[in-house]
Amino acid sequence: MTSESIRVTGVTITPVAFADPPLLNSVGVHEPFALRAVIEVVTDAGLTGLGETYADEQHLAALRAAATAAIGVDVYHTGEIYRRVQAIAAPKTTISAGLIGDSAATDRVFSPFEVACLDIQGKAAGRPVADLLGGAVRDTVPFSGYLFYKWAAHPGAVADSWGAALDPDGIVAQAKRMVDEHGFTALKLKGGVFPPEQEIEAVRALRAQFPDHPLRLDPNAAWTPATSLRVARELDGVLEYLEDPTPGISGMAEVAREAPMPLATNMCVVAFAHLAPGIRENAVQVILSDHHYWGGLRRSALLAGICETFGIGLSMHSNSHLGISLAAMVQLAAAVPNLSYACDTHWPWKSEGEDVVAGTPFRFHGGGLTVPRGPGLGVSLDADALGRLHEQFLMCGQRNRDDTGYMRRVVPGYERRQPRW
Amino acid sequence: MTSESIRVTGVTITPVAFADPPLLNSVGVHEPFALRAVIEVVTDAGLTGLGETYADEQHLAALRAAATAAIGVDVYHTGEIYRRVQAIAAPKTTISAGLIGDSAATDRVFSPFEVACLDIQGKAAGRPVADLLGGAVRDTVPFSGYLFYKWAAHPGAVADSWGAALDPDGIVAQAKRMVDEHGFTALKLKGGVFPPEQEIEAVRALRAQFPDHPLRLDPNAAWTPATSLRVARELDGVLEYLEDPTPGISGMAEVAREAPMPLATNMCVVAFAHLAPGIRENAVQVILSDHHYWGGLRRSALLAGICETFGIGLSMHSNSHLGISLAAMVQLAAAVPNLSYACDTHWPWKSEGEDVVAGTPFRFHGGGLTVPRGPGLGVSLDADALGRLHEQFLMCGQRNRDDTGYMRRVVPGYERRQPRW
Secondary structure, X not given: OOOOOOEEEEEEEEEEEEEOOOEEEOOEEOOOEEEEEEEEEEEOOOOEEEEEEOXXXXXXXXXXXXXXXXXXXXXXXXXXXXXXXXXXXXXXXOOOOOOOOOOOHHHHHHHXXXXXXXXXXXXXXXXXXXXXXXXXOOOEEEEOEEEXXXXXXXXXXXXXXXXXXXXXXXXXXXXXXXXXXXXXXXXXXXXXXXXXXXXXXXXXXXXXXOOOOOEEEEOOOOOOHHHHHHHHHHOOOOEEEEEOOOOOHHHHHXXXXXXXXOEEEOOOOOOHHHHHHHHHOOOOOEEEEOOOOOOHHHXXXXXXXXXXXXXXXXXXXXXXXOHHXXXXXXXXXHHOOOOOOOEOOOHHXXXXXXXXXXXXXXXXXXXXXXXXXXXXXXXXXXXXXXXXXXXXHHHHOOOOOOHHHXXXXXXXXXXXXXXXX | OOOOOOEEEEEEEEEEEEEOOXXXXXXXXXXXXXXXXXXXXXXXXXXXXXXXXXXXXXXXXXXXXXXXXXXXXXXXXXXXXXXXXXXXXXXXXXXXOOOOOOOOHHHHHHHHHHHHXXXXXXXXXXXXXXXXXXXXXXXXXXXXXXXXXXXXXXXXXXXXXXXOEOOHHHHHHHHHHHHHHHOOOXXXXXXXXXXXXXXXXXXXXXXXXXXXXXXXXXOOOOOOHHHHHHHHHHOOOOEEEEEXXXXXXXXXXXXXXXXXXXXXXXOOOOOHHHHHHHHHOOOOOEEEEOOOOOOHXXXXXXXXXXXXXXXXXXXXXXXXXXXXXXXXXXXXXXXOOOOOOXXXXXXXXXXXXXXXXXXXXXXXXXXXXXXXXXXXOOOOXXXXXHHHHHXXXXXXXXXXXXXXXXXXXXXXXXXXXXXXX
């Protein structure tokens, strides 16, 4: 008895751009548009699958090469697609603005193809993708409210509805709106923007306003180990975890030895090759997984299993993203038993209605998202919307994420420094 | 759009016994029958799935409890079945004759249910189980010829066709037949039976006869670290790996620090809880996976990913088994990219035709097995054969594997000792 094949006959890669507010971080500020690539995998069975990933030029070129390599492979044979991507993937390269460390090129390029193949497998089986990963162990996936220091507007534009957030009061107001609108039960502040004392003050203001919300602070490696330890001690009992206070595995290990709370990372352990040294040095106690650079959903599940095996906590990282990525994140998070912390998402920062997926499949209730029950990822493409966001990509002029360059155009002489304090 | 469910409506657990030759090891000798349990999972969709596992009394009781707990769960929701098994599984217990260390009760009890659920998922999708694990990355799975010191016959019985193998000549003759009949391109000798010097001599005799076959020696923890190192040095350049020369992670680590070849294990690292200490001490360089105690096929794939991540070689362990287990081993081995060594199997020691699966789905060619291409595991139950082997179980009187007790009945005063030399 031979099984019917479902072979890849074509792949469409569409770069898109969507409006992004001026969110500040340790290396600069978000540009007016966030860039993403939408991957559509077409098969000889008539079924199609979706993936979403970065859209920087070098990455787009690698995606195109991978798309050619994937032609003819059965969508169940993701191991074979991985092997083919491995054979052509460029050696290790950094992603975009480099807030993430050097992740593995193969895993980063393979990821959207794997997600699309799982989307198709799910459709073929009439099952949500979570079922292909052992099934959902939770009905609702918890997310945290992701707070940013921000300007009121991009230079030359009118203020957005969020307005400025440049001090503790601004952050608390932002958090109130986040919690009011989406019900988040955990809060994360993107720090590394102002001197640590000001950010400590902001965290204390959040604690005063939200006495029961777990709080996190992520300065994106803006601090030396000594500064990191000083902040860690000042926020003892206040932070659920401190994320990437300082650069590198050794620096993190130095902080971890004395910090009173767990350290989390999506910067120093971002590839399977980093796990052995990271674990040997006990550098991090929580890893923020991200299927976009950990090689898709099955390899993210592998990361989860490694975290469980070595007693490391598991959370989930986010870049600015659209609905395909959110669907994949939710399917994965639903199926991973040891997801021990609410996931990050930039979703609330996206303009209402600006997306490539049809309808409004995601509404937060109590800070959580219900796992879609339909087959595959549970989202479908809105062809018109895809066209509009692609047009926006063509018009916006941005081609590579460059938070630092954008900041320099606004603040001449701005220097990228990790650590800064 | 809601997906159609495939829910477990019943589980049949049938203990069976099949003839086993008097194979010697470091704790005794195989009894006249090997015991296994056959698991049939029945669903409301009419699809059924198969699993195979140990049949010792304590394990059978745990299987029955797990079967009750699994009723009503969708076969895609193996994570939920795992959670239910975890909730009822007895605390850590040893398996059978204890050649394997303390593996995790949940993983051991869950395993045949997971395999059966994947069998059903594969049938529902019209796909081999390997496709549910990312697809086969090899068409043929390599196995090693598994050599044993043995008596010519069980006490009181007529000699079996293999006859005695109690010295280097007997082992070489056995190897020749193994290689002639099945084409094995790697050979493993089960040692720990005679003083190390005799077993070194047997390995040298194999090397003389088979200059190009990778060779392995597995004394099942029969030696002290000092003896292990002495043997390791004497067999430098001869062994592909030395398996479990001495008991425990610390002992293995002591040997590994100076042994010239990799050390392998299916005794000291046999559960996820052993990985962190095993890796920290660099105690083993090769892990023999075994889905029967590592929690099924997906968790064995997780083990494989951990091995790849930490630079540990991967091989596959075997107990005496029937065709359902062999099918599961082949499906898993086909899909695991980093299976770096030929797998073990006791298959050639089983009487031709004595099995619970229909037909003869497995024939070795060049020591390898072709991955079945049909849906699910690729094997089906022969109800008459199952009945016969169950009858044999009822009649044989054996209820728990006891190699040591059986040896004592033949050789009064035989002592179980690890290490012995």
